[in-house]
Amino acid sequence: MTVSATAPTDGRLGYSETLPCEAGSAAAARRLVRTALTEWGLEHVVEDGVLVVTELVANAVNHTQDSSIQVIVTRPADGHVRIGVMDRSRTMPVLRCPADTEVHGRGLALVDALAVRWGTVLKDRGKCVWGELKAESR
Numbered sequence: 001m002t003v004s005a006t007a008p009t010d011g012r013l014g015y016s017e018t019l020p021c022e023a024g025s026a027a028a029a030r031r032l033v034r035t036a037l038t039e040w041g042l043e044h045v046v047e048d049g050v051l052v053v054t055e056l057v058a059n060a061v062n063h064t065q066d067s068s069i070q071v072i073v074t075r076p077a078d079g080h081v082r083i084g085v086m087d088r089s090r091t092m093p094v095l096r097c098p099a100d101t102e103v104h105g106r107g108l109a110l111v112d113a114l115a116v117r118w119g120t121v122l123k124d125r126g127k128c129v130w131g132e133l134k135a136e137s138r
Contacts, residue, residue: 014074019057021066021087026057029071033083036073037135042081045135048114049073049083052131055107056085059129064089072128075135080116084130092120093129 015036019025030050037046053071060069070086095108111118115131 014072016070016072018068018070021061021064021069023058023061025061025069026054029053029057029085032071033073037081040075040081040135042135045081045133048133049081052083052111052114052133053085055110056083056129056131059093059107060085060087060089063087063091063093064126066126072130076132079134079136080132081135082130082132084128086123086126086128088126090122090127092122092127 015032017028017032019028030053033049033053034046037043037049057069057071060066064087066088072082072084072086074082074084076082093108095112097109108118111131114133116134118129118131121128121130
């Protein structure tokens with residue numbers, strides 16, 4: 001798969017990687033997040049970042065029939081980092097409150113708990129679900 005440094009439309013540097021839409025891609029997504037956050041001197045948010053990307057990848061894998069996803073890590077504003085997963089589904093994610101006995105349905109609740117904000121951006125060919133962490137350089 002290809003890892004690339006990207007220049008988002010706001011001119012800030014970011015990282016992205018296109019991965020197969022399968023559960024095993026979560027490991028590569030975690031590596032990408034670790035690399036980006038370490039390069040930016042944000043080691044103190046790596047664990048939260050890898051949890052967020054793991055849940056976003058899992059949601060994309062479970063809820064889309066596409067062959068690939070794209071993981072994107074950017075710094076949209078000073079003191080924040082945005083971790084997103086893009087897929088070709090236009091179905092909007094739903095924050096659920098599953099019963100204690102349910103096995104699935106906690107992914108976005110975890111993202112919601114860790115991120116200062118999260119959301120979905122509809123694209124021409126799908127959507128990007130993202131979570132933003134407060135991540136000021138130390």
